[in-house]
Amino acid sequence: MVESAILEIEKRATSGTHKARRMRKKGLLPGVVYGHQKETLSITVPAEALANLVRHGVRVVDLQLAGAKDKALIRELQWDHLGKEILHVDFARVSEEERIEVEVRLDVRGTAPGIAAGGILDQPIHTLRIECLAIRIPESIRVAVGELQIGQAIHVKDLKLPEGVVALGDADAIVVQLTQREDEEAAAAPIEGVAEPEVIGRKATEDEAAEE
Numbered sequence: 001m002v003e004s005a006i007l008e009i010e011k012r013a014t015s016g017t018h019k020a021r022r023m024r025k026k027g028l029l030p031g032v033v034y035g036h037q038k039e040t041l042s043i044t045v046p047a048e049a050l051a052n053l054v055r056h057g058v059r060v061v062d063l064q065l066a067g068a069k070d071k072a073l074i075r076e077l078q079w080d081h082l083g084k085e086i087l088h089v090d091f092a093r094v095s096e097e098e099r100i101e102v103e104v105r106l107d108v109r110g111t112a113p114g115i116a117a118g119g120i121l122d123q124p125i126h127t128l129r130i131e132c133l134a135i136r137i138p139e140s141i142r143v144a145v146g147e148l149q150i151g152q153a154i155h156v157k158d159l160k161l162p163e164g165v166v167a168l169g170d171a172d173a174i175v176v177q178l179t180q181r182e183d184e185e186a187a188a189a190p191i192e193g194v195a196e197p198e199v200i201g202r203k204a205t206e207d208e209a210a211e212e
Contacts, residue, residue, distance in 0.1 A: 005053055006069075007061045009033070012042040020087075029086060033063060033072060035093035041065075043091075051086055057139040059102065063091060073100065073134060094134035101168065103127045104138055110146030112178050119150040119178040128156065128175075132165045141165075143175055153177035 012023075012030060020030050029047045034040040043065075053061065054077065063070045072091035080087055094100060106128055112121055128141055141159060148154065157171040 005058050005061055006064055007045060007049060007053065009043045009045050009063050009065050011065070012044045024087075029089060031089035031091060033070065033091040033093065035072075036095070038070075038093060045089060047086065050089060054086070059137045060094065060134055061091070071095065071134070073102070073137075096133070096135050098134045099131055100134045100137075101129060101131050102137055103129050105140040106143050106175060107140040108143045108145055108176060110144050112145040112148035114149040114152070114178040117150055118181050120181055121145065121148075121176060121178055123176045124174050128159075129168045130161070130165050131168055132162075136162070136164055138162050138165060145176055145178075148176070148178045150178050150180050 009031075023030060023044060024047065027047050028044040029050060031043050031045050032040060033043055043063075054074070058074070060071060060073050063072050070091075070093055073094050074089065075092040076090040077086050078088040079085065104127060106123075106126055108121075108123060112119065115121060130138075130141070132138070141161065143154060143159065145154065153174045154176050155171065156167050156169065156173045156175060159167065159175065161167060
């Protein structure tokens with residue numbers, strides 16, 4: 001589990017694209033804090049500190065403002081068009097006893113033995129929506145493929161989830177599967193018979209056929 005971290009914030013009185021750009025040049029990011037029937041706050045956060053937390057998989061933070069703390073989930077991040085820099089952040093207040101729904105990364109571990117036999121590992125889904133305590137969000141869910149053979153699959157219902165974590169959605173959804181390579185399938189397909197080549201020409205008449 002990824003522990004929460006303290007993040008210093010300040011109230012933000014200004015808004016607008018140009019002001020936000022000037023703010024980012026000073027190393028600050030605009031954001032909002034909402035939820036739990038409290039006032040929605042427009043805030044600024046240190047850009048480098050937030051980026052560092054995100055890189056380390058932190059999902060829940062203790063927002064510190066004028067000596068007071070609010071535990072909050074990093075609910076949404078807005079990135080630049082290259083997906084490299086954070087432009088805006090939304091925080092949703094949570095409590096330690098609160099269960100929430102979040103998306104977590106699926107982490108495939110191991111080498112499937114079926115790959116050596118010509119199989120291809122296919123991963124249809126890369127994240128999983130779960131329900132868990134706000135302070136117990138797993139950094140990722142491991143998917144062990146060390147025993148996977150050709151033709152086998154691991155479904156959502158097969159995953160080993162941390163204590164208190166519940167998977168949401170279709171339990172029968174395929175997380176990973178090992179399929180046969182197409183060229184191998186073609187080579188393994190049985191030949192059902194070879195047709196005699198057709199001779200293109202005039203058809204024999206009934207009399208000629210009878211003489212034969």
